[in-house]
Every structure is written in C-alpha cells, then in structure tokens.
Amino acid sequence: MLTMDDLTTGENPMLRPVEAAAGVRPRPGRAVEQVEVCDGGWRLPGSVTRARDLLVVVPGDVPPPDDPxxxxxxxxxxxxxxxxxxxPAAAPGPGRDRAVAAARAAGLPLLEPVLPYGAAEVQARVLHRLAGVLREGVGQRDRLLRLTARLDRHDEGPGRLLRHLEDECGAEVRLIAPGAPAGWEVLDGHRHLLAQVHGGRMHTAALSAEGRHVLLHAVGSAPPHPVLAAVRTEPWPxxxxxxxxxxAGQLGLLHRPAERREAERRLWHTEMTLKVSILQYLMVGGVAAAVRAAEPLAPGVLTADSGRVAVVECASPGDRPAVVRECEKALGRRSLVVLCPAVDRHVIVILPHRTGDGPGAGGGGGDGTAELLAPVVRASGMAAGIGSPGPWYRTAHCYDSAVRALAAARRAPRRTAVEEGGSPLVAFLPEAARRWAEALLGPLDGLPREQRDQLVHTARLTLSYGAASTARLVGVDRTTAGKRLALVMRQVGLGRARLADRAVLDLAFQLGDRLRAPGPSGVPEVSGGRPPHLCALLARSDEARQEAERFLAPLDAATRALLVRWIAADGVIGRAAPALGMHRNSLSQRLERAGALVGRVLTQPGGGCHDLLWALLLTGELPPEAVHDPVADGPRPA
Structure with a gap:
C-alpha cells in the first residue's frame, strides 16, 4: 500500500508538512488508500463512506471556511x-494561520504540495502513485503465487520460495520447525512467543528488539506449526x-500436498512390492499363495484357469512408473501390472485367459491385448510382447513366451507382437519324446515334493534367464539360484557349465510339461516302453528339421559357422572370441545382430541359445556328439 512516507520522503517527494504545523507531523507508515477533494466547506463528498486511510485535498479555488x-x-x-x-489556502496569511491552529488542535497532519499544484493535479498524481503501488503489490503476489504453483508441479521443497520472499521484502527469512532452535539472537528473549505460534495459540505475531523487526506466521492448519519468521532492520511497511x-499460507498448501504425495508414493511402492511378490509366487509355481495375495489388489485376475503374460519394454528405466499407470489405464482392473524385478526397462503385465478366448479374440492378437497395449508403446524405444496362454503353474513358460514375442515386437511396425505357439523344437518332436523326457527327469522324483518343486522351478528359470535375473525374479540371491540349477543337473547326470547340457535339461522340462497335459481321459498321458535315444528322436523328426531350417533362414553361412564355434565354446564370449580371432565386443555385436534376425537373445544365457543349438543340430551344422544324452549314455563323467 501507499504510505505517507512514500509521498513525503525519498528522491521525489510530492508533499511536505506545513512548517507552521510542525507540531503535528504525519506518521510515515500511515497508509493512503484513497484521495478525495473536499468542497468549499472542507466537507467530504457524500459518496465517501469510509474515511480511514483517506488523504483529503482542500481546493484552492474557494475561500476556506470562517471556522475551519x-x-x-x-x-x-x-x-x-x-x-x-x-x-490560496496554502499561501501565508490569516486563513492559513487559522487552518494551522485548527489542525494542531484536532491532531490532524497538514500538508502542502512541493510544487504549486492545484487540487485536481495533486489528486491525479497521488492516484497515479497509488496505482503504481497497487500494481507492484499485485505483481509481488502474482510472482509468489506463480512460484508456488511451479514448486507444487515439480514437487520441490520450500527453499526457493523462502529465497524469493527475502528478495521481495529485503528481509532475512527462515522456516523454523517445531522444537528446532530459532537460530536468531533477536528471538532468544521471545521464545515464549515463538512457542505460542508453534502451538497454535497464536497464528501471527510481530516484535521489535535490538533494532530488528520480526514477523512470525504459523504454517499449516494443525499444530505444532512450523513458523515462518521474517526479519528486517527497517520497520515493515x-x-x-x-x-x-x-x-505462510502458500507454504501450508505446499506442505499438505507434499505429505499426501509422499503417502501416495509409499503406498504405490508397497503395492509394487506386493505385486512383485505375487509374480515371484507364480514364477515358482506357488499359485495358491499368489491368488490369496492378488485377490484384494486385482479381483478375479488369477481366478481364471489360465493366463497370459505380456512384457512391455520402456525407453528408459525412469519411464516405468508412468508406463505402469498407462497399462493399468488401458487394461483396467482385469490385469496385474508389475515392475519387472529382473530387467530395469521391463514392465510385466499378467492377464487372465478365459477358456474359449481364441488367438484372435477381442479383435486383436493375444485376446485383444495387443490392440489395448498399442497406444501405450507408441513412444520411441518402446515395444510389447504378448506370450502364449497357459495355466498359472506355467507362468514362467508364459513369461518366456512373452520375452520371445518382445524380440519380434522390436522389429514390428506397430511395436507389438503375439506368440501363440511353442518353441520351434518341442512343438514338432514325435510322441516318443515324452518317454525320453520322463526317463531323464525320473531321478528328481526321489526328492521330497516341496524340495523338488522349489528346485525345478528355480532351475527352469535359471536355464531361461541366467542366475542373476532368476534371483531377482524369484527373490533369492544369484548364488542360491546357481546352486539349485547345479543340483538339479547333477541329479539327472548333466553339467551346469556346458551349454549343450543346459539345452538338454531345458528341452526335457519343456517336454515334461507335455507329460502334465491331460489327455482324453482327463489325466496326464504317459507312454510306456523303453525310452528312445535323443539323437534318434531328432533324426526321425522331419517336421522339426524343416522348422529349424525356417528358423535359421535369415542367417548366412558365415554367421552360422560363427555360431557353431561359439556354441562349441559353451556360449562363453570371453572364450569364443580368441578362438575366432575377434575382440569380445565385436563378437557380442555379431551375436546381437544374429539374435535380432532369429528373434532370440543370444548375448545372455537362456532359452534363445538353446533354441539356436537345437536348430543347428537338426540341420546338421552341429554334430550329434555335441549333445550328451544321460538316458542313453549314462550320467556325464564328473
């Protein structure tokens, strides 16, 4: 607001006290909010209803009243x-003397223009200054409110707002937390006053001490309040x-959303942690525990007989929270959206698959899931793979299927892909392969059921994704995951360090799933008789060989030869690169390009390497003796 000090002091004062009336001087901080010209009797216009903070200008074109x-x-x-x-009223003479005496008696300051302005010009100039002060006040408030809005959007603390207030007010400003020391000597003798504002008994206070002027304001709606303290060496205009x-009001508004957002963040992270636990239950076959945990979060999702898994790849790890929300918005409550614990750019979506939902149900592949996820993956660097459906106890297989579909989605025009079938090999092997898988996995039946289930589920994931990723998927450390795989492989007569042995066990597990599939009688079909030799099975399978040729068709002869030598080195890049006369980075790049062509990940241990090995074996580019068959040849020598 405009004050008397603004009009009577400074570089360009407009008014000054009448010298003869020096006994009654205007208070510098007294506000001026309006200015009016009075009539010849020095009376206010009838339109003036409020005279407080009013500056009255006496016109000079009429004589003053006989008794002012x-x-x-x-x-x-x-x-x-x-x-x-x-x-004339300001000119020396009897009229002015009477006015000065009357003003002194009434205790009313008497002023005159610094320059010979008339009443109308004085009014116009005061109004101009008043408008300027009002504009500046509005500007100060606008700047403070705009800054508060930015801080709220960006979820920042109060630091910038306090510094802004210091600049605007020419003051030192602090936010004093309840129970914290004030840190100012000027407040040391007024701790009781500060305590009252903290406790809510007072919401604002002002004091002056040691030549400093302090304003205190409570922040927030509920005690104990933080206190905004502002100190100036000059009095506060x-x-x-x-x-x-x-x-202080804006800090309170910032504080409440910040508390709410922090609570929302904690709730969201808790929910994500619970969803990861549900995923880990499913990945190791703990369907009952997963259903109990998931029902409050996503009712009905896991109560279907089977489900699908989709993997959404984000452009960067930091995008995942936003992608989770987009997936939940696109799919509604009929899905469970999880931050992948193994790959920091992946979001895993678990959906129910109802019996009778065909491959093209819903107007798009994967029960329409591809259509629903298409808008989510429009951004650059994103893709989504939707796996084939399966019972919940085979969630790990469905996840593996989704990862393979993701490799194809990266090259698809719409950045989505659906895999409806099985692996290139398992889907085409003859029925006799069941007996071979049953014989290979037979030694595991001697283990207690709970131990067997735990070992098998962890071993299968480790075969597909390596020990490090599996450890995050099932919630154990990588050493435990590696030990469980090694124990299973020793039980069946294979060695963990050999890529071909890992591929053999992976194939047996996939065929073992077929053993669990119910036949026409409603119970799993198990064929009797002597189990065949694995190489004989592969040699008799023309369909599998044709599928292998199709699988390898994108690769040229030089790349196939490189892959054969890489497999001979058990897929260890550091061992294969010197044998090939290449730098390990160059070999990694060649493997990445080859993997992109066949839709498999070859730079990491897992199912993609196993699929490639079987394809090369079926086409004759890898010799049969590269694969050890414990069923026919006995356990591998230690």
Whole structure:
C-alpha cells in the first residue's frame, strides 16, 4: 500500500508538512488508500463512506471556511490520514494561520504540495502513485503465487520460495520447525512467543528488539506449526507485511500436498512390492499363495484357469512408473501390472485367459491385448510382447513366451507382437519324446515334493534367464539360484557349465510339461516302453528339421559357422572370441545382430541359445556328439 512516507520522503517527494504545523507531523507508515477533494466547506463528498486511510485535498479555488476548526475536527474524527492545502489556502496569511491552529488542535497532519499544484493535479498524481503501488503489490503476489504453483508441479521443497520472499521484502527469512532452535539472537528473549505460534495459540505475531523487526506466521492448519519468521532492520511497511502472511499460507498448501504425495508414493511402492511378490509366487509355481495375495489388489485376475503374460519394454528405466499407470489405464482392473524385478526397462503385465478366448479374440492378437497395449508403446524405444496362454503353474513358460514375442515386437511396425505357439523344437518332436523326457527327469522324483518343486522351478528359470535375473525374479540371491540349477543337473547326470547340457535339461522340462497335459481321459498321458535315444528322436523328426531350417533362414553361412564355434565354446564370449580371432565386443555385436534376425537373445544365457543349438543340430551344422544324452549314455563323467 501507499504510505505517507512514500509521498513525503525519498528522491521525489510530492508533499511536505506545513512548517507552521510542525507540531503535528504525519506518521510515515500511515497508509493512503484513497484521495478525495473536499468542497468549499472542507466537507467530504457524500459518496465517501469510509474515511480511514483517506488523504483529503482542500481546493484552492474557494475561500476556506470562517471556522475551519469544526471541519478539521470532523475530518479527524472520521479517521482521515492528512489534509493537503492547495492554492490560496496554502499561501501565508490569516486563513492559513487559522487552518494551522485548527489542525494542531484536532491532531490532524497538514500538508502542502512541493510544487504549486492545484487540487485536481495533486489528486491525479497521488492516484497515479497509488496505482503504481497497487500494481507492484499485485505483481509481488502474482510472482509468489506463480512460484508456488511451479514448486507444487515439480514437487520441490520450500527453499526457493523462502529465497524469493527475502528478495521481495529485503528481509532475512527462515522456516523454523517445531522444537528446532530459532537460530536468531533477536528471538532468544521471545521464545515464549515463538512457542505460542508453534502451538497454535497464536497464528501471527510481530516484535521489535535490538533494532530488528520480526514477523512470525504459523504454517499449516494443525499444530505444532512450523513458523515462518521474517526479519528486517527497517520497520515493515504495510505493503510488505502482507507478503510473509501470503507466503505462510502458500507454504501450508505446499506442505499438505507434499505429505499426501509422499503417502501416495509409499503406498504405490508397497503395492509394487506386493505385486512383485505375487509374480515371484507364480514364477515358482506357488499359485495358491499368489491368488490369496492378488485377490484384494486385482479381483478375479488369477481366478481364471489360465493366463497370459505380456512384457512391455520402456525407453528408459525412469519411464516405468508412468508406463505402469498407462497399462493399468488401458487394461483396467482385469490385469496385474508389475515392475519387472529382473530387467530395469521391463514392465510385466499378467492377464487372465478365459477358456474359449481364441488367438484372435477381442479383435486383436493375444485376446485383444495387443490392440489395448498399442497406444501405450507408441513412444520411441518402446515395444510389447504378448506370450502364449497357459495355466498359472506355467507362468514362467508364459513369461518366456512373452520375452520371445518382445524380440519380434522390436522389429514390428506397430511395436507389438503375439506368440501363440511353442518353441520351434518341442512343438514338432514325435510322441516318443515324452518317454525320453520322463526317463531323464525320473531321478528328481526321489526328492521330497516341496524340495523338488522349489528346485525345478528355480532351475527352469535359471536355464531361461541366467542366475542373476532368476534371483531377482524369484527373490533369492544369484548364488542360491546357481546352486539349485547345479543340483538339479547333477541329479539327472548333466553339467551346469556346458551349454549343450543346459539345452538338454531345458528341452526335457519343456517336454515334461507335455507329460502334465491331460489327455482324453482327463489325466496326464504317459507312454510306456523303453525310452528312445535323443539323437534318434531328432533324426526321425522331419517336421522339426524343416522348422529349424525356417528358423535359421535369415542367417548366412558365415554367421552360422560363427555360431557353431561359439556354441562349441559353451556360449562363453570371453572364450569364443580368441578362438575366432575377434575382440569380445565385436563378437557380442555379431551375436546381437544374429539374435535380432532369429528373434532370440543370444548375448545372455537362456532359452534363445538353446533354441539356436537345437536348430543347428537338426540341420546338421552341429554334430550329434555335441549333445550328451544321460538316458542313453549314462550320467556325464564328473
């Protein structure tokens, strides 16, 4: 607000006290909110209903009243700030002397223009200054509110707002937490006052001590309140006193959303942790525990007989929270959306698959899931793979299928792909392969059921994704995952360090799933008789060989030869690169390009390497003796 100090001091004062009336000087901090020209009797216009903080200008074109004392006394009683004399009334003479005496008696400051302005010009100039002060006040408030809005959007703390307030007010500003020391000597003797504001018994206070002027404002709606303290070496002008009060209110508004957002973040992270636990239960076959945990979060999702898994690849790890929300928005409550614990750019989506939902149900592949996820993956660097459906106890297989579909999705125009079938080999092997898988996995039946289930589920994941990723998927450390795989492989007569042995066990597990599939009688079919030799099975399978040729068709002869030598080195890049006369980085790049062509990941241990090995074996590019068959040849020598 405009004050008397603004009009009577500074570089360009407009008014000055009448010298003869020096006994009644205007208070510098007294506000001026309006200015009016009075009539010839020094009376206010009838339109003026409020005279407080009013500056009255006496016109110079009419003579003053014979008895100005009554008029000035009436103005003083209504709370007028000061009276400005202009024209003849300001000229030395009896009229001015009577006015000076009357003003002194009424206790009303008497002013005159610094320059010979008339009443109308004085009014116009005061109004101009008043408008400027109002504009500046509005600008200060606008800047503070805009800054608060930015801090709220960006979830920032109060630091920038406090520094802004210091600049605007020419003050030192602090936010004092309840129970924290004030840190200012000027407040040391007024701790009781600060405690009252902290406790909510007072919401604002002002004090002056040691030549410093302090304003205190409570922040927030509930005690104990943080206190906004602002200190100036000069008294607080009225136009600035409102800024700390406004800032305290804005800090309270910032504080409440910040608390709410923090609670929402904690709730979201708790929910994500629970969803990861549900995923880990499913990956190791703990369907009952997964259903119990998932029902409050996503009712009905896991109560279907089977389900699908989709893997959404984000452009960067930091995009995952937003992608989770987009997936939930696209799929609704009929899905469980999980932050993948193994790959920091992946989001895993678990959906129910109802019996009768065909491959093209819903108007798009994967029960329509591809259509629903298409808008989510429009951004650059994103893709989504939807796996084939399966019972919940085979969630790990469905996840593996989704990962293979993701490799194809990266090259697809719409950045989505659906895999409806099995692996290139398992789907085409003859029925006799069941007996071979049953014989290979037979030694595991001697283990206690719970131990067997735990070992088998962890071993299968480790075969597909390696020990490090599996450890994050099932919630164990990588050493435990590796030990469980090694124990299973020793039980069946294979060695963990050999890529071909890992491929043999992986194939047996996939065929073992077929053993669990119910036949026409409703029970799993198991064929009797002597189990065949694995190489004989592969040699008799023309369909599998044709599928292998199709699988390898994108690769040229040089790349196939490189892959054969890489497999001979058990897929260890550091061992294969010197044998090939290449740098390990160059070999990694060649493997990445080859994997992109066949839709498999070859730079990491897992099912993609196993599929490639079987394809090369079926086409004759890898010799049969590269594969050890414990069923026909006995356990591999230690």
């Amino acid at each position: 004392a009554a008029a000035l006394r009436g103005l003083a009683e209504r709370g007028v700030t000061a009276v400005v004399l202009t024209g 009225r136009r600035l006193r409102t800024l700390p009060a406004l800032a």
